[in-house]
Amino acid sequence: MTWFTEHFSEVLTLTGKHLYLAGVPLVLGLIIAIPLGWLARRHKALYPPLIIGTGLLYTIPSLALFILMPVLIGTRILDPVNVVVAMTIYTVALLVRTVADGLGAVPESVNQSATAMGFNRLRRLFTVELPLAVPVIAAGLRVAAVSNVSIVSVAAIIGVPQLGSLFTDGFRRNFADPIVVGIVACVLLALLFDLVIIGITRLITPWQRIGKVA
Amino acid sequence: MNDIVTWLTDPAHWSGEDGIPARLLEHLVYSSVAVLIAAVVAIPLGLFIGHTGRGRFVVVNLAGAARAIPSLGLLFIAVLLLGPRLSGDAAFLVPCLIVLVVLAVPPILAGAYAGVEEVDPSARDAAKGMGMRPLEVLTEVELPCALPLIFSGLRSGTLQVVATATIAATAGLGGLGRFLIDGLSVRDFPQMAGGAALVALLALAVDLVFAIVQRYAVSPGLTGRTRVRRASEPGPPPDPALQTPA
Numbered sequence: 001m002t003w004f005t006e007h008f009s010e011v012l013t014l015t016g017k018h019l020y021l022a023g024v025p026l027v028l029g030l031i032i033a034i035p036l037g038w039l040a041r042r043h044k045a046l047y048p049p050l051i052i053g054t055g056l057l058y059t060i061p062s063l064a065l066f067i068l069m070p071v072l073i074g075t076r077i078l079d080p081v082n083v084v085v086a087m088t089i090y091t092v093a094l095l096v097r098t099v100a101d102g103l104g105a106v107p108e109s110v111n112q113s114a115t116a117m118g119f120n121r122l123r124r125l126f127t128v129e130l131p132l133a134v135p136v137i138a139a140g141l142r143v144a145a146v147s148n149v150s151i152v153s154v155a156a157i158i159g160v161p162q163l164g165s166l167f168t169d170g171f172r173r174n175f176a177d178p179i180v181v182g183i184v185a186c187v188l189l190a191l192l193f194d195l196v197i198i199g200i201t202r203l204i205t206p207w208q209r210i211g212k213v214a
Numbered sequence: 215m216n217d218i219v220t221w222l223t224d225p226a227h228w229s230g231e232d233g234i235p236a237r238l239l240e241h242l243v244y245s246s247v248a249v250l251i252a253a254v255v256a257i258p259l260g261l262f263i264g265h266t267g268r269g270r271f272v273v274v275n276l277a278g279a280a281r282a283i284p285s286l287g288l289l290f291i292a293v294l295l296l297g298p299r300l301s302g303d304a305a306f307l308v309p310c311l312i313v314l315v316v317l318a319v320p321p322i323l324a325g326a327y328a329g330v331e332e333v334d335p336s337a338r339d340a341a342k343g344m345g346m347r348p349l350e351v352l353t354e355v356e357l358p359c360a361l362p363l364i365f366s367g368l369r370s371g372t373l374q375v376v377a378t379a380t381i382a383a384t385a386g387l388g389g390l391g392r393f394l395i396d397g398l399s400v401r402d403f404p405q406m407a408g409g410a411a412l413v414a415l416l417a418l419a420v421d422l423v424f425a426i427v428q429r430y431a432v433s434p435g436l437t438g439r440t441r442v443r444r445a446s447e448p449g450p451p452p453d454p455a456l457q458t459p460a
Binding site: 056058059060061062063064065067068071077143146147149150153154156157158163164166167168170171174175176179180182183186187190191 | 215218278281282283284285286287288290291293294295373376377378380381384385391394395398403406407409410411413414417418420421
């Protein structure tokens with residue numbers, strides 16, 4: 001506990017970096033996954049390659065992906081961009097299927113009503129299908145957020161500073177305190193992401209609450 | 215890119231106890247031992263929970279909470295706390311294996327439990343109506359029907375173990391992670407990238423093996439490979455192997 005109070009500002013800085021490295025890919029991943037998921041849903045022939053292809057990306061161990069990133073995108077090994085791109089790939093891998101499933105869960109009668117009211121495809125997607133798919137997408141986003149926070153810490157091995165640096169530091173010096181602080185901070189950060197996603201979901205799906213009361 | 219190919223094809227890297235085949239074998243041994251232990255613990259427990267409905271709350275929350283704990287931190291703390299109490303190789307091996315098993319249990323448990331819980335109730339009722347005893351219902355109806363989800367749990371558990379066994383090289387374990395860690399300490403980028411490529415290929419190969427085993431182990435009636443039930447349903451069936459356990 002003394003270690004934590006003495007190194008409070010350092011832990012805070014690392015938490016900020018961790019937040020950035022896990023959060024930015026979450027947003028980028030969602031933005032990329034929405035059109036891909038929509039394509040997988042719309043064109044039956046694209047479903048298997050898109051879903052299985054992105055699923056395979058998730059099987060690549062994180063440390064391997066972090067190290068291979070400079071070869072693939074031509075950055076330097078210590079560049080934090082490697083971590084952001086790698087984490088975005090993982091997020092997309094998890095979310096394409098979720099978006100496709102979420103859009104698939106929208107009742108066909110609702111889609112037909114929107115079309116009958118004269119909505120074109122784009123307007124129907126943004127004002128009808130996506131809002132109704134929010135609960136399913138949010139569930140997938142929560143899983144992705146929590147995994148991201150955990151996976152980002154691995155980047156400490158290649159020397160990108162964030163909460164994982166507390167693990168490698170503590171291990172090198174045979175000192176448990178920073179490791180415990182790091183684990184607690186990671187779990188709290190995951191919880192924070194989770195609460196934010198739940199909060200936003202509640203805000204943008206008011207009909208869900210009304211449904212539960214009635 | 216060329217450096218990686220040169221490193222991978224250098225015959226000197228394909229022999230000896232720190233050569234690619236030996237490291238690959240180590241990686242496979244650690245991973246299979248960990249998954250085997252986790253499966254022996256988690257599958258019967260998951261089947262029991264799914265069959266009786268008891269302890270459901272614990273499993274759902276355990277699987278969620280376990281995902282938030284960073285495995286790197288867990289690994290280091292386990293080696294720091296348990297290492298000094300053990301001697302020789304065991305000082306690294308035992309704590310690493312414990313962490314790998316702990317990592318693999320939640321997804322396997324969730325797969326087994328969700329698989330049994332999602333069995334069509336009418337199939338279960340039919341089995342009871344035919345006079346099957348509870349254990350027969352479990353082994354002859356629920357278990358075969360649950361296989362797709364049991365496999366997907368095993369699959370995601372195994373992939374997590376393969377990935378984390380890579381990280382475990384930082385905590386003194388052998389395996390393919392050694393190329394990444396040893397390469398990093400001497401700034402030998404071709405070795406690091408070559409090792410990373412090997413790990414990625416291993417993960418993809420393991421995933422492929424699971425997909426093939428699953429294809430032949432699961433009853434054709436469940437995979438959608440039979441044409442009878444497909445006739446009225448539009449579109450290809452979702453690959454059950456890629457479903458994340460509930």
